[in-house]
Amino acid sequence: MDTIQDLYARETSGPKYRALASAIRQAVTGGAMAPGDRLPPVRDLAWRLQITPGTVARAYTILTDEGALVAEVGRGTFVAAAAEPTRPLTGIEVDAVRHNQGGDTHEVNLVSPHLPDVGQVALIRALLAQIAQDPPSGVMHYPGHASGRAARQAVVGYLADTMLARLDAEDIVLAHGAQNAVMMVMQAVLTGRRPVVLVEELAYPGYRRAADLLRADVVPVPMDAHGVIPEALEAIARQHQAQLLCLSAEVQNPLLMAMPTERREAVAEIARRTDLQIVEDDCYRIGPPSGPSFRALAPERGWYVASISKRLTPALRFGFAVAPEGRAAALRRTAEGGFFGLATPITDLAAALLTHPRLPALQQALRETVADHVRAIVNALGRYDLKWREDALYVWLNLPPGWRASAFARAAEAQGVQIRTAEDYADRNANTPHAVRIAVNAGVSRRSFDAALDRLRHLLDNPPERIAV
Incomplete structure (x- = not known):
């Protein structure tokens, strides 16, 4: 735990959960933690680092998804066994990885849904x-x-x-x-x-x-x-x-x-x-x-x-x-x-x-990937008035006091995130709610998607001092 705490203290930028994930990753790759070592319980590490248990859990989830950690029900979270050496990917395989993971980008379009490639390409x-x-x-x-x-x-x-x-x-x-x-x-x-x-x-x-x-x-x-x-x-x-x-x-x-x-x-x-x-x-x-x-x-x-x-x-x-x-x-x-x-x-x-026999499995994989992205939105923005479904490709966010929909959309775009406002769905003369629609984008990397949500959350947490017009 001391090693993780020291490495975490050196992380000075970015969200806390990413800083913690980076610290644990360094502890593993640097040899301070070996395959099979047990990570501290979430609440213990959260108390030691003075952060929320949710932040620790999110960092553990990121590393589990990467394969660096393994979670075992009833036992805890452990450093994963070292992976066997792999052969270089062929050009076709590299292309498939790009389609599945997307690329890192600061500009993230959340106006219309972008489906994940789960094998349909x-x-x-x-x-x-x-x-x-x-x-x-x-x-x-x-x-x-x-x-x-x-x-x-x-x-x-x-x-x-x-x-x-x-x-x-x-x-x-x-x-x-x-x-x-x-x-x-x-x-x-x-x-x-x-x-x-x-x-x-x-x-x-x-x-x-x-x-x-x-x-x-x-x-x-x-x-x-x-x-x-x-x-x-x-x-x-x-x-x-x-x-x-x-x-x-x-x-x-x-x-x-x-x-x-x-x-x-x-x-x-x-x-x-x-x-x-x-x-x-x-x-x-x-x-x-x-x-x-x-x-x-x-x-x-x-x-x-x-x-x-x-x-x-x-x-x-x-x-x-x-x-x-x-x-x-x-x-x-x-x-x-x-x-x-x-x-x-x-x-x-x-x-x-x-009529292809693989179609049912592809659609199930797509639903699971979409649900995972929706959960990421809920984790990031769920403290606000959010309507969501795991089987839908977008969420609906009623903005907190201090934000008008048009002003929030402009502020989000200035941060590299594009969204749709309630005005897009209403009659020209309607008195529309201060709300926005945020779509799933699985065409960019998960890192970019999560970072875009963090920027939206920061805007929501820090409304302008007076209502913008």
């Missing part, structure tokens, strides 16, 4: 190579509904755990990501010179962008802790003769809530009474669903939209829309009139990827 490369040798759909004809059949059948299997009622490949229309799918649904549904689209009070900004492009008016619907308020929804739908309601029932963006089944049933019934169509965006769900989709609750008016952007990779721009019963033809016409269909190499790749 290597799988996509291998499948691309196979398709390049013998493309199942060929490369010399226009794409269309028929050429995407294998991919649509793969989507049916991919959505097997989603409560969508009866689902057939003919109900699915492929899109260039979920935003394109939302746009297609709007084109298939909206009529008249100035149609009205309803959205949640705080909602995915892509709904507004799509509606603006189609010259539709957007009207927000008040929310409570369970989602849109049924009474407000019915009143606003009737007042504006609205045609479409856009929402996210599983992982609401940005507030993270999952709409209870009872609320979904109430919304579906109101949609019937007011002749509303419903488009449900299920892009952010990476785990099992918590309830039935609106397509199951209202099969005559429920449109379902999703993609692989938040579950595998956004690079392929592979998304899809599932039409209500009897409405697939209108959706197909929208796609064919807009872009004929997805490029056949992409649909061939999607068909192979979504």
Whole structure:
């Protein structure tokens, strides 16, 4: 313990948990601690160094993740056995490590999620190579509904755990990501010179962008802790003769809530009474669903939209829309009139990827890595008013007194961290909360990610003396 204390005293910069981790690492590499030596109990070392037990536990966790220490339940934490010499990595292996770990960087973008590479990169490369040798759909004809059949059948299997009622490949229309799918649904549904689209009070900004492009008016619907308020929804739908309601029932963006089944049933019934169509965006769900989709609750008016952007990779721009019963033809016409269909190499790749036997294991590994990053955010910022889920790719932070959202975002950007404010999700004239959304970024090293969170915590701990404007 004396050696660790002496080395820790020499660490004069950075967070305390990193300083302690560095001191222990030096004690091990310098020979002061040998393989098999037991580390002091967390509380004992915390008392000796006059730091919190949580700081010691975090340092131990870092070194355990590195393989320098080994934690044994009921016995304690020990210096790990020396590793056997390893051969040099090949170029392909080095590239894989870079994809998995990311690089160290001061600039960390927490605006949109960046997925971890848990093996999907290597799988996509291998499948691309196979398709390049013998493309199942060929490369010399226009794409269309028929050429995407294998991919649509793969989507049916991919959505097997989603409560969508009866689902057939003919109900699915492929899109260039979920935003394109939302746009297609709007084109298939909206009529008249100035149609009205309803959205949640705080909602995915892509709904507004799509509606603006189609010259539709957007009207927000008040929310409570369970989602849109049924009474407000019915009143606003009737007042504006609205045609479409856009929402996210599983992982609401940005507030993270999952709409209870009872609320979904109430919304579906109101949609019937007011002749509303419903488009449900299920892009952010990476785990099992918590309830039935609106397509199951209202099969005559429920449109379902999703993609692989938040579950595998956004690079392929592979998304899809599932039409209500009897409405697939209108959706197909929208796609064919807009872009004929997805490029056949992409649909061939999607068909192979979504049916690959490794896919379930990859998705489980992705969920575990995302959960680990979310826990890091909670560890860093959990003393504040934070909404989070381990199965979501972002958290929602209500700022403490002294911070306005815009000022906090500017201060964070000055520290090399980019985030999104509540204003991005609200109507232009809304009175928005002083809150920000912070996304998981597994594309940078864990060191950089944790350091970015430390900078955000420092800002939260030290608000300006007066409220910034």
